[in-house]
Amino acid sequence: MFFRNAEHRRRFQSLRKSGLFPLLNLSETYAAAVFLLASDAFLWKQSKDFINQSSIHFKDIRIHGVDLDGYAIFHTAMDLYHGTDHIAISELSDPELINDKLLRLIINAFLIRRHGIAAVPT
Secondary structure, X not given: OOOOOHHHHHHHXXXXXXXXXXXXXXXXXXXXXXXXXXXXHHXXXXXXXXXXXXXXXXXHOOOOOOOHXXXXXXXXXXXXXXXXXXXXXXXXXXXOOOOHHHHXXXXXXXXXHHHHHHHOOO
């Protein structure tokens, strides 16, 4: 499964089809970050007001209260977007920190970062 769950699929496909976020088609970094942020209901609620047509304002997103998966998702999204390294390979490969399902989601975000929105199944 490419998406985290049915809600993630619905949310991301809705954003993609709306036409309100043209950078999804033009920027691999933007698409990968939005893909990850949209995968978690809490993160999406906290971040959607700080995502616009041209950028994602990570510094304004408040993640206080997020669970461990959400923390990993948020920082991986920020790393993919900004090219930073808050999440290390050693953390991604630790099954006690990142379960297999979450690792699959993150790998799919890396595919989007490399190949763009075309990597996302319709």
